[in-house]
Amino acid sequence: MLSTRAQWAAGQPIGELMAQALQYPELVSLAAGFVDNATLPCAEVVACFEQLSADASRLRASLQYDTTAGSRSFREVLAQWAYHPWPQARPAVEQLIATAGSNQLLHLITEALIDPGDIVVAAAPTYFVFMGTLKGAGARVFGVSSDEDGMQIEALKETLEQLDGQGLAKRVKAIYLVPDYDNPAGSTLSMQRRQELLELVERWNREKGALVVLWDNAYQLLRYDGEELPPLSAIEPSCRRFVVELGTFSKSFAPGIRVGWGVVPSWLLAPVLEIKANIDFGSAHFNQVLMEIALRDGLVDAHLPAIVATYRSKRDTMLTALEESMGDLPGVQWRHPRGGLYVWLTLPNAVDAAESGLLWRIATKLGVLYVPGVYCFPTEGYPPQRNSIRLSFGVQSHEGIRRGVQMLSQAIRQTLTATV
Amino acid sequence: MLSTRAQWAAGQPIGELMAQALQYPELVSLAAGFVDNATLPCAEVVACFEQLSADASRLRASLQYDTTAGSRSFREVLAQWAYHPWPQARPAVEQLIATAGSNQLLHLITEALIDPGDIVVAAAPTYFVFMGTLKGAGARVFGVSSDEDGMQIEALKETLEQLDGQGLAKRVKAIYLVPDYDNPAGSTLSMQRRQELLELVERWNREKGALVVLWDNAYQLLRYDGEELPPLSAIEPSCRRFVVELGTFSKSFAPGIRVGWGVVPSWLLAPVLEIKANIDFGSAHFNQVLMEIALRDGLVDAHLPAIVATYRSKRDTMLTALEESMGDLPGVQWRHPRGGLYVWLTLPNAVDAAESGLLWRIATKLGVLYVPGVYCFPTEGYPPQRNSIRLSFGVQSHEGIRRGVQMLSQAIRQTLTATV
Numbered sequence: 080m081l082s083t084r085a086q087w088a089a090g091q092p093i094g095e096l097m098a099q100a101l102q103y104p105e106l107v108s109l110a111a112g113f114v115d116n117a118t119l120p121c122a123e124v125v126a127c128f129e130q131l132s133a134d135a136s137r138l139r140a141s142l143q144y145d146t147t148a149g150s151r152s153f154r155e156v157l158a159q160w161a162y163h164p165w166p167q168a169r170p171a172v173e174q175l176i177a178t179a180g181s182n183q184l185l186h187l188i189t190e191a192l193i194d195p196g197d198i199v200v201a202a203a204p205t206y207f208v209f210m211g212t213l214k215g216a217g218a219r220v221f222g223v224s225s226d227e228d229g230m231q232i233e234a235l236k237e238t239l240e241q242l243d244g245q246g247l248a249k250r251v252k253a254i255y256l257v258p259d260y261d262n263p264a265g266s267t268l269s270m271q272r273r274q275e276l277l278e279l280v281e282r283w284n285r286e287k288g289a290l291v292v293l294w295d296n297a298y299q300l301l302r303y304d305g306e307e308l309p310p311l312s313a314i315e316p317s318c319r320r321f322v323v324e325l326g327t328f329s330k331s332f333a334p335g336i337r338v339g340w341g342v343v344p345s346w347l348l349a350p351v352l353e354i355k356a357n358i359d360f361g362s363a364h365f366n367q368v369l370m371e372i373a374l375r376d377g378l379v380d381a382h383l384p385a386i387v388a389t390y391r392s393k394r395d396t397m398l399t400a401l402e403e404s405m406g407d408l409p410g411v412q413w414r415h416p417r418g419g420l421y422v423w424l425t426l427p428n429a430v431d432a433a434e435s436g437l438l439w440r441i442a443t444k445l446g447v448l449y450v451p452g453v454y455c456f457p458t459e460g461y462p463p464q465r466n467s468i469r470l471s472f473g474v475q476s477h478e479g480i481r482r483g484v485q486m487l488s489q490a491i492r493q494t495l496t497a498t499v
Numbered sequence: 500m501l502s503t504r505a506q507w508a509a510g511q512p513i514g515e516l517m518a519q520a521l522q523y524p525e526l527v528s529l530a531a532g533f534v535d536n537a538t539l540p541c542a543e544v545v546a547c548f549e550q551l552s553a554d555a556s557r558l559r560a561s562l563q564y565d566t567t568a569g570s571r572s573f574r575e576v577l578a579q580w581a582y583h584p585w586p587q588a589r590p591a592v593e594q595l596i597a598t599a600g601s602n603q604l605l606h607l608i609t610e611a612l613i614d615p616g617d618i619v620v621a622a623a624p625t626y627f628v629f630m631g632t633l634k635g636a637g638a639r640v641f642g643v644s645s646d647e648d649g650m651q652i653e654a655l656k657e658t659l660e661q662l663d664g665q666g667l668a669k670r671v672k673a674i675y676l677v678p679d680y681d682n683p684a685g686s687t688l689s690m691q692r693r694q695e696l697l698e699l700v701e702r703w704n705r706e707k708g709a710l711v712v713l714w715d716n717a718y719q720l721l722r723y724d725g726e727e728l729p730p731l732s733a734i735e736p737s738c739r740r741f742v743v744e745l746g747t748f749s750k751s752f753a754p755g756i757r758v759g760w761g762v763v764p765s766w767l768l769a770p771v772l773e774i775k776a777n778i779d780f781g782s783a784h785f786n787q788v789l790m791e792i793a794l795r796d797g798l799v800d801a802h803l804p805a806i807v808a809t810y811r812s813k814r815d816t817m818l819t820a821l822e823e824s825m826g827d828l829p830g831v832q833w834r835h836p837r838g839g840l841y842v843w844l845t846l847p848n849a850v851d852a853a854e855s856g857l858l859w860r861i862a863t864k865l866g867v868l869y870v871p872g873v874y875c876f877p878t879e880g881y882p883p884q885r886n887s888i889r890l891s892f893g894v895q896s897h898e899g900i901r902r903g904v905q906m907l908s909q910a911i912r913q914t915l916t917a918t919v
Contacts, residue, residue, distance in 0.1 A: 080672075080709040082636075085611040085770040088777060119562040125552045132545045142539040142753035179599055179779050186778045190635075191505040211777040215610075216502075252500075289500040333562035337783035350505040357508060357631040358606045359599050363757035363783060365544075 088215035092207045092454035099448060107483040108448040109470045112262065112420065115393070116474075118386045119333055123378040127369045130376070141368035147352050147361045149177025149340075153371040157340060160374045161326055165313035170342040174319070176351065179362045181297055181327040181339035184351075185209050187358075188293065188323055188343075191350040192252045193218045199293075200238055201255040202230040204423070204455030204467065206262045206295065209255065218252075222457035227414050229268030230256055232275040238460060239283065253291040254280065259308065260298040260419025263455045263469035267417055270308055277315050284321050291344070292322045298419040300331040300383060303391035305417040312342070320344050328370060330420070331386065332379055338362070338370045390420065393472040393480060397422055400481045404488035411491065413470075420473040423452070426466040426491060429498050433465050437497060442490035447483045508635035512627045512874035519868060527903040528868040529890045532682065532840065535813070536894075538806045539753055543798040547789045550796070561788035567772050567781045569597025569760075573791040577760060580794045581746055585733035590762040594739070596771065599782045601717055601747040601759035604771075605629050607778075608713065608743055608763075611770040612672045613638045619713075620658055621675040622650040624843070624875030624887065626682045626715065629675065638672075641880035647834050649688030650676055652695040658880060659703065673711040674700065679728065680718040680839025683875045683889035687837055690728055697735050704741050711764070712742045718839040720751040720803060723811035725837040732762070740764050748790060750840070751806065752799055758782070758790045810840065813892040813900060817842055820901045824908035831911065833890075840893040843872070846886040846911060849918045853885050857917060862910035867903045 096110060131138050148154070154175045162169040178184040193199070195217025201210070203222025213220050221242070224234045235254065242251055254276075258268040268276070276292070283290045294311055311322050319342065327339035343351055355361070373379050398415060401422070405411045410427030432438050433451045442449065452467025470487075472480055516530060551558050568574070574595045582589040598604040613619070615637025621630070623642025633640050641662070644654045655674070662671055674696075678688040688696070696712070703710045714731055731742050739762065747759035763771055775781070793799050818835060821842070825831045830847030852858050853871045862869065872887025890907075892900055 080612070080766075081770055082610065082612055082614045082617075084614075085774065088610075088773045089770065091773055091777060113564055116559055116563060119559050121555065121558050121562065124558070124562065128548050128552070132548070135541065138541050138544070139536055139539050140755075142541065142544065142755035143536060144533055144749075144754045179782065183779050190502065190508075192500070192502055194502045194504075197502075208777060208780070211773075215774060215777055329564075333785070334564045335560075335562035335784035335788075337779070337785075346500075350501055350509065353508045353511055353631075354505065354635060357511060357628060357635055359603050359757070360628070362599065363786060364755035365753070365757075366783060366786070368755075 084215055084217070087217055088211065091211035091214070096450060103443055103448055106443060106446050106448045107475065107479050107486065109475065109480070109483045109487070110448040110450045111474050112471055113474045114330060114334060115389055118389050120378070120382045123373060123382050124333065124369065126376070126378060127372040130372050131368060137368070141365045143364065145361055145364040145367070147356045149361060150364060150367045150371065153177060153367040156371050156374045160379070161340070164307065165309055168310065168312035168316055170312070170319065174342050174345065174348060176341055176343055176355070177362055177367050178339045178341065180329050180337050181295060181325040181341060182208065183362070184325055184339060184341040185293065185295070186212050187351045187354050188291070188347070189213060189216050189218070190354045191347060192291065196250060198242060198247060198251045199253045199255055200235065200251065200460070201457055202261070202264070203457055203461035204263050204452060205255065205457065206257055207454045210457065219459055220457035221460035224461045225264065225266060227266050229258065229261065229266045229272060232272050232279060234461075235276070236279055243287065248287045251290060253293050255293040255295065257295045257297065258310070259296060260301060260416050262298065262419065263421050263450065263452065264423040265414050265416025265419050265421045266423070267305070267308065273308065273311060273314060277311055277318055280321060281318070290321060291347070294322055294324045296324060296326050297330055299326065301387060301390055301420065302418040303387060303394060323347070328379070331383060332370070332373065336366050336369060338366050390473065393477065394422070396477045396480050397470065397472040397484060400484035404485050405491065408491065420471050422470045422472065424468040424470055425464065426468070427495065428466055430491065430494055431465045432468050436465070438490055438494040441493050442487060445486045445490050447486040447490065449487065504635050504637070507637055508631065511631035511634070516870060523863055523868055526863060526866050526868045527895065527899050527906065529895065529900070529903045529907070530868040530870045531894050532891055533894045534750060534754060535809055538809050540798070540802045543793060543802050544753065544789065546796070546798060547792040550792050551788060557788070561785045563784065565781055565784040565787070567776045569781060570784060570787045570791065573597060573787040576791050576794045580799070581760070584727065585729055588730065588732035588736055590732070590739065594762050594765065594768060596761055596763055596775070597782055597787050598759045598761065600749050600757050601715060601745040601761060602628065603782070604743075604745055604759060604761040605713065605715070606632050607771045607774050608711070608767070609633060609636050609638070610774045611767060612711065616670060618662060618667060618671045619673045619675055620655065620671065620880070621877055622681070622684070623877055623881035624683050624872060625675065625877065626677055627874045630877065639879055640877035642877035644881045645684065645686060647686050648692060649678060649681065649686045650692065652692050652699060654881075655696070656699055663707065668707045671710060673713050675713040675715065677715045677717065678730070679716060680721060680836050682718065682839065683841050683870065683872065684843040685834050685836025685839050685841045687725070687728065693728065693731060693734060697731055697738055700741060701738070710741060711767070714742055714744045716744060716746050717750055719746065721807060721810055721840065722838040723807060723814060743767070748799070751803060752790070752793065756786050756789060758786050810893065813897065814842070816897045816900050817890065817892040817904060820904035824905050825911065828911065840891050842890045842892065844888040844890055845884065846888065847915065848886055850911065850914055851885045852888050856885070858910055858914040861913050862907060865906045865910050867906040867910065869907065
């Protein structure tokens with residue numbers, strides 16, 4: 080009775096993780112990807128609404144439908160704001176689409192590009208919710224090895240060459256990256272790799288056919304140290320013909336308002352908008368108007384330092400707690416993210432951190448939840464690492480982070496003892 | 500490069516209609532399905548937000564993510580409110596899903612049920628945007644003849660029997676209806692037909708296999724005369740196992756806030772939520788909280804009479820204008836809707852009202868836009884009627900309606916003269 084797609088979409092980690100959270104509400108969760116309630120911009124939203132309600136005709140207009148691509152005046156302000164550091168990369172407003180979070184745009188692009196059996200190449204590990212979308216469309220996802228500097232472009236090149244050698248060049252539709260402070264690994268694609276990526280994809284598009292780069296910048300503004308690295312369009316504006324750049328206010332402002340966006344290559348614009356027109360003929364206009372006011376009045380920019388300071392100090396708390404409680408454990412390593420919400424932990428090879436493994440049983444018994452890293456690996460290409468864990472420092476208090484890491488340390492020690 | 504689905508989704512009427520609106524901005528549009536700006540609930544939204552902003556912790560919570568199905572407290576209030584006239588039909592809150600307009604739920608259900616080649620049966624004419632979604636998923640849509648009392652259940656029965664005779668019973672996944680004051684035909688499914696439909700689908704589910712009824716109640720509350728007819732679940736609560744009932748605040752409150760909902764059979768719930776989790780992990784929480792306040796405080800109910808009065812009088816203006824300007828034209832007929840936003844007009848057989856026809860050229864030259872009825876017919880089953888037109892009285896002023904109908908009458912007369 081159900082569609083093939085429903086069967087493909089079944090049993091995604093996001094569903095299992097939510098079920099866990101419900102099953103173990105009393106545990107310290109280092110799993111949830113929610114943002115910190117304390118960072119939510121209450122005063123800013125009140126100020127936006129007050130300004131809106133003072134302008135009767137604008138308020139009225141905000142309650143009406145707008146176009147499928149979104150409010151033009153919002154997108155004009157957004158184009159200015161999002162590319163303020165890189166004016167050479169500022170997109171034409173026609174190429175900018177407002178969506179229900181950047182996640183909806185990932186879905187629309189998938190619909191527009193992917194036939195069953197088509198291939199997307201992603202970092203291993205990568206953002207697991209998007210893998211669910213890809214799986215639901217019948218895509219094959221190939222993982223490419225990555226490190227603290229993000230996807231290894233040499234390995235990407237080898238993967239593409241192998242696929243080409245198997246006669247699959249035309250089936251490779253997209254490369255997916257979270258370039259800054261990624262989910263789940265907290266890594267950032269280095270400047271050198273950005274340039275190498277551009278060259279590689281440029282050449283592929285010239286020689287082999289259309290290959291899109293999905294540049295998912297969800298965490299771009301959550302930067303705690305290090306310099307701000309440019310998006311691909313700021314390095315080479317002409318890459319707009321094969322790059323989709325995605326952004327969202329869900330991390331940098333408020334997920335409850337759920338406004339995201341993307342810059343879409345001209346040739347992909349009509350298909351994406353046609354699909355969106357069938358689904359919702361445009362995301363909530365009211366929310367776009369609120370975000371337009373927030374941008375115009377500098378409320379997003381003014382609020383951001385508080386968000387960054389909160390998460391920076393939570394990240395430091397987590398890194399310190401890891402050092403103190405696991406620094407002595409051989410084979411236990413973690414990355415030091417320069418932004419974002421996640422720390423990626425690797426355990427000795429013998430430890431299976433998946434839900435079926437011993438560590439999970441002990442950890443949940445002791446009182447801590449984490450995301451098994453194995454969820455974040457594509458099913459083909461670079462092999463899934465069952466000894467990995469994604470930790471989030473977004474939601475927990477400092478005390479919760481310390482207690483959670485402490486319990487996890489105990490669980491790892493008990494698992495290692497039982498495993499040896 | 501594009502997916503098969505993108506090619507299936509291409510060239511939908513909704514896109515062409517928007518292009519027309521942009522192409523002819525100075526024309527009197529009797530085409531647009533927007534709601535009247537004057538009916539938008541500005542004061543009500545201000546009151547909702549004031550109440551929200553007075554409760555700091557609630558405001559904060561509204562800016563955070565909620566679950567994929569939507570805010571539980573919103574859905575509890577919604578279940579009470581939406582089924583207030585029919586307490587026997589009140590759904591379990593678990594079966595109620597909040598979505599970005601009811602249109603998004605139509606999309607999710609399509610994803611969960613339809614494989615390419617699967618069949619949906621709909622009234623002829625029917626809501627063309629949903630046909631776009633179905634076409635994008637590769638569905639075949641069969642039209643069933645309908646009249647002022649909605650889909651003819653005898654004809655539906657014949658269609659189903661024919662499909663069964665062709666060995667296609669298992670491919671028939673859903674029957675789609677807009678039961679009250681439908682888009683585009685303004686018809687309302689009679690009480691007798693509701694009962695016949697229930698019996699027919701009950702029997703089919705028992706004998707042939709799962710067949711879902713998509714009961715799209717978008718216009719339910721826009722009732723101008725006649726009694727309120729019950730949804731299927733109020734007639735027979737056990738039908739919840741095969742009926743999806745959909746509702747929206749886009750017509751009865753504000754499309755810019757874009758909150759819809761649906762009651763989904765238990766067995767279909769997990770697939771729909773898994774697909775929604777991949778797309779957006781839940782629609783904007785903030786908007787659901789605003790609507791919860793609007794419902795709790797009776798603001799939707801208090802505002803509705805003003806909306807109904809506005810549209811009732813516009814409907815009357817359109818019907819009077821039609822009578823005055825076309826009452827003498829043989830072969831020109833229109834339905835008298837008891838609610839909704841649309842009047843369905845049928846012209847003599849010789850008149851082709853499609854965009855490629857003479858009437859369209861003359862009408863746009865004279866200064867009036869309409870929706871060619873042919874867009875609203877499924878591609879199989881009951882044949883498309885090229886001599887039909889959808890008129891909307893939602894957006895235009897009374898004067899605009901009168902002028903538009905007057906120009907359309909002139910255009911029809913000129914076309915008839917040229918055709919004879």
